Each structure stands twice: as C-alpha cells, then as structure tokens.
Amino acid sequence: MTGVLICGAARTSFARSERTGREHAVAAINAALADAGMEWSRVGAAFGGSDAAGLADTLVADLGLTGLPFVNVKNGCATGGSALVSAVNAIRSGMADVVVAVGFDKHPRGAFDPRPEDWGLDDAYGRDGLMVTTQFFGMKIQRYLHDHGITPRTLALVAEKAYRNGSLTPEAWRRKEVSADEVLASGLVNDPLTRFMFCSPGEGAAAVVLCSSSVTTRDPVTLRSAVVRTRRAGSFEVFSPLVDAGPLTSVSRDAAAAAFEQASLGPSDVDVVQLQDTESGAEVMHLAECGFCDDGEQEKLIAAGATEIGGTLPVNTDGGCIANGEPIGASGLRQVYEIVQQLRGRAGARQVPGHPQIGFTHVYGAPGVSACTVLSR
Amino acid sequence: MTEGTLWTWTVQRFAPKSPPYVLPEDGFRPFAVGYVELDGEGVRVAAVLDVPDLDDVRIGMRLSVKASGGVPRARPVSS
Numbered sequence: 387m388t389g390v391l392i393c394g395a396a397r398t399s400f401a402r403s404e405r406t407g408r409e410h411a412v413a414a415i416n417a418a419l420a421d422a423g424m425e426w427s428r429v430g431a432a433f434g435g436s437d438a439a440g441l442a443d444t445l446v447a448d449l450g451l452t453g454l455p456f457v458n459v460k461n462g463c464a465t466g467g468s469a470l471v472s473a474v475n476a477i478r479s480g481m482a483d484v485v486v487a488v489g490f491d492k493h494p495r496g497a498f499d500p501r502p503e504d505w506g507l508d509d510a511y512g513r514d515g516l517m518v519t520t521q522f523f524g525m526k527i528q529r530y531l532h533d534h535g536i537t538p539r540t541l542a543l544v545a546e547k548a549y550r551n552g553s554l555t556p557e558a559w560r561r562k563e564v565s566a567d568e569v570l571a572s573g574l575v576n577d578p579l580t581r582f583m584f585c586s587p588g589e590g591a592a593a594v595v596l597c598s599s600s601v602t603t604r605d606p607v608t609l610r611s612a613v614v615r616t617r618r619a620g621s622f623e624v625f626s627p628l629v630d631a632g633p634l635t636s637v638s639r640d641a642a643a644a645a646f647e648q649a650s651l652g653p654s655d656v657d658v659v660q661l662q663d664t665e666s667g668a669e670v671m672h673l674a675e676c677g678f679c680d681d682g683e684q685e686k687l688i689a690a691g692a693t694e695i696g697g698t699l700p701v702n703t704d705g706g707c708i709a710n711g712e713p714i715g716a717s718g719l720r721q722v723y724e725i726v727q728q729l730r731g732r733a734g735a736r737q738v739p740g741h742p743q744i745g746f747t748h749v750y751g752a753p754g755v756s757a758c759t760v761l762s763r
Numbered sequence: 764m765t766e767g768t769l770w771t772w773t774v775q776r777f778a779p780k781s782p783p784y785v786l787p788e789d790g791f792r793p794f795a796v797g798y799v800e801l802d803g804e805g806v807r808v809a810a811v812l813d814v815p816d817l818d819d820v821r822i823g824m825r826l827s828v829k830a831s832g833g834v835p836r837a838r839p840v841s842s
Contacts, residue, residue, distance in 0.1 A: 499780060510833020512783025514811055515775055521796055524773035532771075532822045576773040629770075629807040631800055 390474050392761070393603035394422025394595030395726040397719075400559045400588050400710045402495075407439020410591035410716070411490035412448045418486070418593040423604055426450045429595070430482025433469040435459035436715035439492045439589075454482075461614070463662070463749045465489050466592065466718025467757020470612045473596045483598040489720075490591035491713030498587060505625045505753075519752070520584065520665075522624040524576030527667025531578060534682035536670060538578050542566035543688050544666035545583045545708055551695065552709025554736040559588055559711040569666075583666040588711020592719035594726070607726045610744075610760040611648035615641040617754025624752045638662075641756035642676035642748060649760035653677035656760075657742030658728045659699060660721035662750040663706040669693075673701070676748050676758070700738045703728060718757055721747035729763045766840060769824045770807045772797030774817050793817060799826050799837050810837040 396417030398410045405413075411434070419426060426449050434442035435458050443456040461468040466489035473485040498519055502512040511517055530536060546566040552558035564582055572582040597603060617623060620635040646652050653676065661676065663669035670684045678699060679687055687693065693701040704710060704724045707717060725745035727733045745761045778784065778791040795812035797820070811834055814820055826837040 497780070502783060508833055509783065510831075513785045514834045515779040515784045515794065516796060516809065516811075516834055517783060518775060518779050521773050521775060525771045525797065528773055529771035529822065574774070574776050576775065578773075627809050629798055629809075631805045631807055 389599040390477050390609045391597050391599060391603060391606040392594050392609055392722070392726055393597045393601070393606045394418040394424065395593070395723045396421055397557055397592040397723045398590050399557045400590035400713065402559070402589065405589070407436050407490045407492035407589065407591070408445060408448070410492070410589060411442065411445055411488050411593070414490065414591035414593040415445070415449060415486060415488055418595050422595040424484065424595060427452050429454055429484050429486050431473070431476045432456040432486040432488070433459055433472040433476070434486070434488030434490070435461070435465045435469060436489070436491045437462060437465060439490055439715065442488060445488070462755055463714055463717065463751025464614050464755045464757040465715040466722070467612065467614050467749055467759070470594070470719070470722065470759065471614055474609065474612050477596060477598050483601050485596045486593060487596065487719065488591065488593040489715040489718055491715040492589040493587035493713065496587070500625070507625060507627065511625070517625070519624055520576045520579070523665045523667060524579050526622060527671065528578055530667065530671055536682065536685050538570065539566065540670065540685050540688050541578065541583055541666040542569040544663070544669050545569040547694060548663065548702060548705045548708035551703055551736055552705030555704045555709065558705045558709045560705065560709040579665050579667060585664055585707035585712045588713050590711070590713045590716045590720070592716050592723045594719060594722055605730055607729050608762045610651065610762050611645045612757070612759045613641050613645040613648065614755065614757045615644060621754050623754040636675045637754050637756040638672055638675040638748060638750045641758045645758035645760050646677065651744060651760055656744050656746045658703060658725060658738050658745045659701045660706070660724055660747040661701055662748055663702055663708050664712065666708070668750070669701065669706065672748060672750065676746070695736055695738055703733065703736050703738060714751070718747070718749045721749065722759060722761070725761050729761060765801050765804070766825065766827050767799040767801040769820070769822055769826055770798045770800045771822060772812060772820050795820050797837070799828050801828065808835055810835040813838045
C-alpha cells in the first residue's frame with residue numbers, strides 16, 4: 387500500500403463535557419486539517435461515522451458545503467478502521483488525492499444497554515440477566531487465565547499502566563494514577579475482572595487527513611496497511627448462546643496477520659503498539675492474538691515492564707480505552723492518532739524513547755470484527 | 764438432561780439493568796453464568812449455573828444442563 391500518507395491527525399479531549407458528538411467531530415477534523423496545513427476545500431472525499439452520535443455526512447453543514455462525497459460508516463468498534471480502509475481505497479483508485487476519515491461518539495454514562503431482540507436472542511436472555519457485555523469479557527479471560535497461567539495481578543498491572551499513561555496524556559479522560567493494589571481492591575464486576583480494570587462508555591472524536599504521495603505534505607507518516615475483518619466459525623463472541631468446542635478462532639488474529647502481510651512486516655518489527663483494551667484481559671489476550679507474544683508469555687512480559695512506555699514493546703501509550711474511555715466510533719482513529727504522534731516524536735511526556743519507526747493499531751468488538759493498521763515513519 | 768464440563772464462567776456481581784432483567788422477588792443476589800461443554804456434542808452452551816456456593820465454581824466441574832423455557836440452566840452432578 388505504498389503511496390498513502392497520513393499528513394494530518396487530531397483528536398479531542400475524551401473527558402466528559404457539554405460538547406455533542408458532532409461538535410467533537412468538527413473540532414477533530416478542523417484540527418487535523420490545521421495539522422496538515424490544508425483547508426477543508428482541498429479535501430476530495432470523506433468517510434466517517436459514529437455508533438450513537440449521528441451521521442457524519444451532516445458535518446458538512448459546519449465544515450463547508452464544498453460538494454465533496456461524504457460517506458457514512460457504521461461498523462461498531464471498526465467504524466474508524468472501516469472509514470480508514472475506505473479512504474485508502476479512494477486514494478488508490480484515484481477518486482481523490484486528499485481524503486478525511488473521522489470517528490466520533492458520545493454515550494450516556496453507565497454500561498451499554500443491548501436488547502436481546504437486536505441480537506436475535508430470546509427475551510429470556512434479558513430477563514435472566516445475560517444481556518451484560520462485561521460477562522463475556524470476564525468469561526473469555528477466565529478461561530485464558532486457566533489455560534495459560536496468567537494471574538489477576540497481571541490484569542491489575544495492565545490497568546495500573548493504563549492510568550499512569552493516561553496521567554501523561556492531556557486529552558485522556560482518566561488522568562489520575564491508580565495502583566495495582568487499588569485496582570484489585572476496586573470490587574469484582576464479573577470475575578476475575580474488577581471495576582477499575584474496565585473502560586467506560588465515553589465521548590470524543592479523532593480524525594486523520596490522508597493523501598497520495600504526489601501531494602506536498604509536512605511531517606507525514608506512511609500508512610503501510612489498513613485491514614478490517616469479520617469473524618470466522620469457531621470464535622467466541624459476546625452474546626453467543628453456543629460456542630463451537632475445540633480451539634478458538636480469532637478475528638483479531640486474522641486481521642493482524644493480514645495487516646502485517648500487506649505491510650510486508652511482522653510483529654517483531656513494531657516499536658509501538660495500540661491494542662483494544664476494553665478491559666485488562668483484552669490487552670493481555672490481544673498481545674498474543676496480534677502476534678506480539680506466545681500465549682502465557684504475558685505474565686513475565688508485563689511483570690518485567692515490557693509494555694511500559696520505556697519497555698521493549700510499549701502498548702497503549704496514551705492509556706488506551708481504560709484511561710480514555712470508549713466512544714465506540716472514535717477509538718480506532720484515536721489509536722492511529724497516537725501512533726502518528728509517537729512516530730513523529732510529538733507525544734510529549736508519553737513519548738516512546740529511541741525514535742520509534744513502526745507502529746501498529748488494533749480494535750476488536752462485537753459481533754466479531756477487528757480492524758488493524760501498520761504505520762511507519 | 765445432558766451432562767458436560769464447565770468450560771468457563773463468571774459471576775454477575777451487580778444487578779443488570781431492568782428492564783430487560785427481571786429481579787427475583789426476594790431481591791438481587793449475585794449469580795454465576797458460564798459455558799458448559801456438552802459431552803460428545805461438539806458445542807459449549809451458555810447457561811445460568813445453579814450452584815449452592817459461588818466460591819465452589821471451577822473450570823472442569825461436571826454439570827448437568829437442562830433446557831428451560833429460556834436460558835438453559837446447569838447444576839452440579841452429584842458424584
């Protein structure tokens with residue numbers, strides 16, 4: 387995928403605010419354009435969306451009525467990734483040489499509120515108390531701990547790191563450090579996961595300006611690959627009445643492998659990583675699913691500080707979803723923004739030392755979708 | 764009635780949102796849910812676990828699963 391550059395990137399503060407989701411989106415796009423040194427009138431196409439904060443194409447009322455094609459994307463946690471893939475294809479096909487991708491959201495406080503009928507499930511799943519997303523996360527990591535000898539302490543260390551990195555990230559929502567002991571003592575939500583191990587639904591937006599290599603840019607990052615995949619048979623997903631016996635397949639594994647193959651790079655080439663951390667267990671499992679370690683190796687890696695900003699494999703340097711919250715439509719492009727800043731050496735107090743050259747992003751969500759990117763300086 | 768082994772589990776420690784959750788008449792009490800790998804069926808089924816003590820839930824424990832009107836329910840096999 388040579389020839390597609392990210393020439394501008396921005397995000398908004400994900401702290402709770404009076405802003406609407408659309409206001410977040412407009413602010414992120416304008417800031418990304420300013421970062422690229424471009425005007426909205428230069429943009430030839432746009433792709434974007436939110437899960438719960440409205441349609442992206444309505445943003446032209448605020449950005450400018452230039453007549454450009456603006457395609458709405460609604461793809462759950464992969465909204466940003468799907469917008470990015472569409473933007474890449476628009477550039478490669480010659481549809482436009484400057485393209486914007488945006489993701490935004492604003493969710494009410496508290497847990498998401500899924501309805502059985504929207505998932506093709508009997509009402510009894512709601513009545514009996516099984517329409518709770520956090521149960522799935524608890525059950526997936528419960529089995530993983532059993533199979534691979536990971537301890538709850540490791541889950542707590544992941545959350546401790548998230549809050550520490552959040553404290554270094556001006557735009558994060560949770561900016562107060564929390565110790566592993568406090569994480570463990572914060573109360574079980576769904577065993578073995580405690581309250582402080584989870585992210586919360588939140589608000590915010592992120593946007594990137596992509597361009598072909600023929601466009602004059604300043605400080606660009608190369609988008610080596612962008613991939614979206616849906617699950618294959620044999621995976622374990624939220625709200626599944628049945629799961630096939632035998633080894634699990636993983637859509638994250640599939641998407642990451644495809645992203646590395648397209649980029650002609652491998653996990654060992656990567657200097658800085660963003661992984662979906664809906665909760666601590668997800669970060670632990672996604673490290674292996676995306677190819678960064680073997681199953682079970684996380685226990686030692688995390689205890690040794692490998693995933694810290696100064697470690698050998700820095701993960702979620704901005705605090706991830708745990709510290710930034712989860713505005714579903716925005717998270718994927720927040721990750722891309724963070725990697726772009728890291729590769730440019732502009733990440734401030736959370737900058738990975740040693741001039742990182744290659745970065746990776748990964749989102750995962752219901753109902754079994756994953757989007758991954760590989761970026762390089 | 765089918766038997767199997769517990770593949771994974773968790774405990775629902777807080778009351779889910781009502782609706783759709785219907786609170787028991789005597790109020791909310793934490794309850795266990797899990798997936799039971801049924802003997803010889805090649806499938807793991809989501810079930811509410813009717814166990815006397817939540818501290819005794821273990822991966823690999825033997826359970827009998829009963830289809831009910833809605834979500835299947837599983838209880839320990841007495842050995």
